[in-house]
Amino acid sequence: MRWIWIDKFLEFNSGKSAVALKNVSLAEEHVHDNVPGFPMMPECLMIEAMAQTGGILVGEMRNFEEKVVLAKINKAQFYHYVRPGDTITFHAEVESIADEAASIAGQIRRGQDIVADIKLMYSHIDNNLGGKEFPKENFVFTDMFRSLLHGFVEEKA
Amino acid sequence: MAISREKIFEEVKEVLVDALGLDEDEVQPKSTLMGDLGAESIDFLDIVFRLEKSFSVKIPREELFPTEGLMNNPEYVKDGKMTQKGLEAMAKSMPHTDFSSFAANPDVNKIQDLFTVDSIVNFLEAKLAA
Known part of the structure; x- marks a missing residue:
């Protein structure tokens, strides 16, 4: 089982940008653990959700042939708490892409409010600088992950 | 008009301050990226991406590093x-x-x-x- 922190995509412009949505519910266990007595969505998990939104965007550019992993959080600045009942959206734009890595600029919003500005870097780990080898199977983009894109991009064989 | 060496240094300094989370005075011309400024391998790509943006040039990583x-x-x-x-x-x-x-x-x-x-x-x- 893998934790997926976005519920669905709202927009997907291959190679350019994507918008994903998450509904935060009081039924989710993690909202109770960060600050006891003050249920909220932990910031670290929102960064993970942003990383998943951007990671799928970057991975799809090369037909999910690369293993794309989060390598660096360049910026994560939060302006508001996200509470149960909130619907948040993750807006990701590709900034740069090379053989070894990619970067995105992201924003988390709740309606018109900006919840956070986030910039992330991904490594294409089969092209890592250390020359380390990884299993051939793409353990990053599992079927469950890719199923989020149904209806947004043409399924490639 | 060609951009001066001082101006290039100032831009590079800004890139390194942002990419590596440094104070401005830590970035000196002789500073080594890994030893003095604490860069790791992923930071080299981050630096390349940021330089490309700042200077509007394409920089293949294998040319610079x-x-x-x-x-x-x-x-x-x-x-x-x-x-x-x-x-x-x-x-x-x-x-x-x-x-x-x-x-x-x-x-x-x-x-x-x-x-x-x-x-x-x-x-x-x-x-x-x-």
């Missing part, structure tokens, strides 16, 4: 040191780098010290003039 290909060549590395042939290849592919102290003791572990703030400024000066 080309040692990976050199170090994987058995003709260039022997017993943990760069061979004469390796040093010549390095000098050719890294004209923006000061080899004077490295050539005296070409230990491959010291290669990372070749990447200095100055070497980035030299690289961009040549690239922007081209």
Whole structure:
């Protein structure tokens, strides 16, 4: 089982940008653990959700042939708490892409409010600088992950 | 109009401050990226991406930081040191780098010290003039 922190995509412009949505519910266990007595969505998990939104965007550019992993959080600045009942959206734009890595600029919003500005870097780990080898199977983009894109991009064989 | 070396240095400094979370006065021309400024391998790509944006030029990573290909060549590395042939290849592919102290003791572990703030400024000066 893998934790997926976005519920669905709202927009997907291959190679350019994507918008994903998450509904935060009081039924989710993690909202109770960060600050006891003050249920909220932990910031670290929102960064993970942003990383998943951007990671799928970057991975799809090369037909999910690369293993794309989060390598660096360049910026994560939060302006508001996200509470149960909130619907948040993750807006990701590709900034740069090379053989070894990619970067995105992201924003988390709740309606018109900006919840956070986030910039992330991904490594294409089969092209890592250390020359380390990884299993051939793409353990990053599992079927469950890719199923989020149904209806947004043409399924490639 | 060509951009001055001072201006290039200031832009490079800004890129390094943002990419590595540094204070401005930590970035000196002779600072080494890994030893003095604490850069890790992913930071090199981050720096390349940011330089491309700041200077509006395409920078292939292997042009600015080309040692990976050199170090994987058995003709260039022997017993943990760069061979004469390796040093010549390095000098050719890294004209923006000061080899004077490295050539005296070409230990491959010291290669990372070749990447200095100055070497980035030299690289961009040549690239922007081209």
